[in-house]
Amino acid sequence: MTLLECRGVTKAFGSLVALKEVDLALEEGETLGIIGPNGAGKSTLFNAIAGLLPLTAGDVHYRGRRISGLPTHAVCRLGIAKTFQIPQLFPRLTVLENVMIGALYGGGEGLGKARGAAADWLGFVGLADRGGLPAATLTVSERRRLDLARVLATGATVLLLDENMAGLTQKEMEAALTLLRAVRERGKSLVVIEHVMRAIVGIADRVLVLNYGEKIAEGHPHEVMQDPTVIKAYLGEAYA
Amino acid sequence: MARRVELSWGLFALLVLAILLALPLGAGPYAIRLAAVIFMWAALAGSWNLLAGYAGAVDLGPVVYHGIGAFGTAALMMRAGLPFLVSVALAGGVAAAIAFVIGTPTLRLRGAYFAIGTLALAESAKQLALAWDRLTGIPLTGGSAGISLPLSAGYLPFYYLMLTVMACVTLTALWLERSKFGYGLRAIGENDRLAEASGVDIHALKRRVYMASALFIAWTGGIEGYWLSYINAAEAFGTAITFQMVVMALLGGLGTPFGPLLGAAFLTLASEFLGTRFVYHYLIGIGLIIVIIPLFMPAGLAGLVRLVRRERPLTA
Numbered sequence: 001m002t003l004l005e006c007r008g009v010t011k012a013f014g015s016l017v018a019l020k021e022v023d024l025a026l027e028e029g030e031t032l033g034i035i036g037p038n039g040a041g042k043s044t045l046f047n048a049i050a051g052l053l054p055l056t057a058g059d060v061h062y063r064g065r066r067i068s069g070l071p072t073h074a075v076c077r078l079g080i081a082k083t084f085q086i087p088q089l090f091p092r093l094t095v096l097e098n099v100m101i102g103a104l105y106g107g108g109e110g111l112g113k114a115r116g117a118a119a120d121w122l123g124f125v126g127l128a129d130r131g132g133l134p135a136a137t138l139t140v141s142e143r144r145r146l147d148l149a150r151v152l153a154t155g156a157t158v159l160l161l162d163e164n165m166a167g168l169t170q171k172e173m174e175a176a177l178t179l180l181r182a183v184r185e186r187g188k189s190l191v192v193i194e195h196v197m198r199a200i201v202g203i204a205d206r207v208l209v210l211n212y213g214e215k216i217a218e219g220h221p222h223e224v225m226q227d228p229t230v231i232k233a234y235l236g237e238a239y240a
Numbered sequence: 241m242a243r244r245v246e247l248s249w250g251l252f253a254l255l256v257l258a259i260l261l262a263l264p265l266g267a268g269p270y271a272i273r274l275a276a277v278i279f280m281w282a283a284l285a286g287s288w289n290l291l292a293g294y295a296g297a298v299d300l301g302p303v304v305y306h307g308i309g310a311f312g313t314a315a316l317m318m319r320a321g322l323p324f325l326v327s328v329a330l331a332g333g334v335a336a337a338i339a340f341v342i343g344t345p346t347l348r349l350r351g352a353y354f355a356i357g358t359l360a361l362a363e364s365a366k367q368l369a370l371a372w373d374r375l376t377g378i379p380l381t382g383g384s385a386g387i388s389l390p391l392s393a394g395y396l397p398f399y400y401l402m403l404t405v406m407a408c409v410t411l412t413a414l415w416l417e418r419s420k421f422g423y424g425l426r427a428i429g430e431n432d433r434l435a436e437a438s439g440v441d442i443h444a445l446k447r448r449v450y451m452a453s454a455l456f457i458a459w460t461g462g463i464e465g466y467w468l469s470y471i472n473a474a475e476a477f478g479t480a481i482t483f484q485m486v487v488m489a490l491l492g493g494l495g496t497p498f499g500p501l502l503g504a505a506f507l508t509l510a511s512e513f514l515g516t517r518f519v520y521h522y523l524i525g526i527g528l529i530i531v532i533i534p535l536f537m538p539a540g541l542a543g544l545v546r547l548v549r550r551e552r553p554l555t556a
Contacts, residue, residue: 050437076439084437090430093423101427104420106439111420154439 001028001063003189004049004080004158008058011041011048011213018044020213021058026158031180031190033204033221035197037234040210042193043085046160049191050082051075062158076106081156085163085193087143089150091136095127098135099149106154114153121149125179141172145179152183159183161192165199177202197225209233253414260403264396272399276467278501278508279402280460284481285488285500286409287456292486293495294416295446296429297347300482301358302457304342304365305335307477309458310465311369314389315380317466324392328462335458336451343450347443350432359479366477386472389465398467405463406501409456413497425449429495491533493542502541 006024010017019041026032034042047053049060051072060068067075081102090098099118103109109117122128125145130138138146144164151159165176173196180203184190194200200207200221207224209217211233217224224230231239264272284306292298312331316322322330342361349357372381381387392398416422427435428442436442465471475481484507492503510529514522537543 052433052437071441072436073439073441076437081439082437084434088431088434088437090427090434092430093426097423101423101435101440102438104423105427105435105441108439111418111423114420150438 002026003028003063004191005061006045006049006058007061009045009048009055009060010057011044011053012056018213019048022210022213022215024208024215026189026191029184029187029189030206031184031192031204033200033207034191034193034210035195035200035207035224036210039212041213042210043162044213045210046082046162046191046193049075049160050080073105076154076156077108079156080158080160081106081151081154082160083144083147083151083162083164085166087140087147089135089138089143089146092134094132095135095138095146096122096131098146099153102150102153103155106156118149118153121152124152124182125149126175140167141169141176144168144176148179148183152186152188157187158189158191161190163193163195165194165196173199201225253410257407261400264399269395273395274508274512276395276399276402278505279399279406280464281484281488281504281508282501283402283405283409283456283460284485285492285504286406286413287453287460288485289489289494289496289500290409290412290416290449290453290456291446293489293499294413294422294425294429295449296432297446297450298351298355299358299450299453300355300479300486301360301362301365302453302485303477303479303482304362305339305454305457306461306464306481307365307369307473308335308338309461310471310476311381311387311473312458313462313465314387314471317389318387324466328459328466331462332455332458336455339451339454340447343447344443347446347450359482362477362479362482366473369473369477372473381473384472384474386470386475389469389471391469392466395467398463401463402460405456405459410497410501412452412456417497421445421448426495487530491530491540493540496540496542498545499540499542502545506541 002025004026006022009019009022011019022045034045036042044053048055051070051074055068059066062078062080067078090101096118099121100114103114103117107114107117119131122131125148127142127145127149130142135146148164165173168176177199180190192204204221206219207221208215209224209230216229216233217227263275288299288302309331312334313327316327316330317324346354346357346361369381370384373379373383416425424435424440424445427438427440428445432442461476465476488503488507489500491507492501493499511522511526514525518525
């Protein structure tokens with residue numbers, strides 16, 4: 001069953017067209033990778049799906065229902081939640097409270113249940129011993145895991161992960177990939193923006209390539225990487 | 241650990257409340273009046289703190305609801321012939337309704353834009369109040385001359401009324417410290433975009449707390465007007481009240497339940513003490529205090545208390 005579907009999604013900032021008629025479909029339980037050079041419109045696509053940016057044209061459907069035009073919080077409550085390219089947090093709330101916000105408002109839980117759920121998700125991402133610290137004290141890799149725990153706590157079924165592995169060391173990335181596989185096993189469907197090819201190949205069932213706001217290729221990760229249009233977009237004419 | 245701290249705080253608050261309720265038995269009229277003034281400012285600064293301290297929205301126009309409360313109460317008493325307490329309660333409702341209408345568009349502004357927008361709003365409200373009688377032909381504010389209210393009975397009822405409003409405001413802040421609604425507000429104050437992306441309906445939550453704050457401010461304004469038995473629009477809607485609320489909340493400790501009370505008590509007592517000794521120069525001293533406290537105690541007076549008590553353990 002198709003969970004999430006974008007039809008002709010277009011976003012223009014004045015005369016700059018950041019997204020041009022992008023179609024996308026995410027099946028239940030699937031992991032879709034999104035790659036593309038800097039400025040290709042990947043994060044814009046996420047913001048458009050999550051309701052953080054109004055669309056210029058086209059629409060987004062979730063479980064057959066049109067969700068474009070809904071406010072961000074409503075999209076989150078329906079079951080689509082995103083992490084941020086620069087990991088975001090509530091700096092003076094504790095790590096546990098950060099995750100609780102997701103469970104309280106995204107998941108609509110009461111305080112007691114939210115606290116329990118937040119503790120569980122913190123354990124899941126390996127931050128159980130950080131729960132009482134102010135979130136501002138976390139390292140970059142811990143912040144990315146906190147961001148993931150918060151999104152999981154909202155109870156969302158579709159997770160939009162924006163470069164969740166950027167800036168990680170080799171070892172941290174291996175751990176992050178293992179973590180994402182565990183997330184998949186919990187029945188979540190993922191859309192993953194990633195620059196690190198090894199990470200994409202390791203996790204994605206299908207890859208969609210954006211360049212200058214347009215979809216230039218889509219398919220199995222290995223096939224897409226052999227595609228001359230994709231190589232040209234990344235490395236220039238000489239390598240295609 | 242956390243439970244025990246909560247319990248001891250609750251007992252402490254109850255003890256303080258009991259002492260305050262019994263205070264008039266042992267204190268003279270001057271002390272009672274002074275305490276009532278402190279409660280009044282604590283209620284005002286505390287109401288401002290509900291929105292600014294928890295949801296991070298710096299409102300520079302809260303005095304609008306003070307003026308609405310004062311003139312609303314006066315109008316209901318004198319034109320509709322309602323009893324004082326009924327008039328105050330209703331004027332609070334009117335203020336909350338107006339806050340709903342004003343808050344819906346203005347609370348969408350962020351940061352400095354919200355501050356400037358509300359400041360401009362308060363000035364417009366003052367001008368409107370000053371010109372009201374002339375413009376509408378309905379005598380309500382008395383223009384620049386102001387209006388007199390029926391003389392009130394003594395000062396003791398006002399002590400208890402101000403104490404009640406102050407207690408309501410403080411209890412609301414205490415509730416925000418440990419409720420789902422409070423977590424939502426603090427999330428908005430810390431990072432509103434992230435709060436929104438985590439499912440928090442930021443506009444609805446901010447509007448709700450803005451309305452509560454308007455209600456408490458209007459009650460305070462209504463009680464104050466009857467107490468002084470004279471009000472005029474230039475003062476009741478004046479920015480001086482706004483800035484005193486802001487300064488007291490900041491001195492006491494933004495986003496803490498007892499900070500505004502500490503700030504109000506400290507600044508009122510300091511003005512009283514310095515004002516009687518240095519009649520012409522005391523404002524210099526007040527100015528220095530306002531600069532020095534935030535400089536050396538960025539978390540305000542409540543931060544000092546917290547430091548001594550080590551209220552928040554570093555790990556839970």
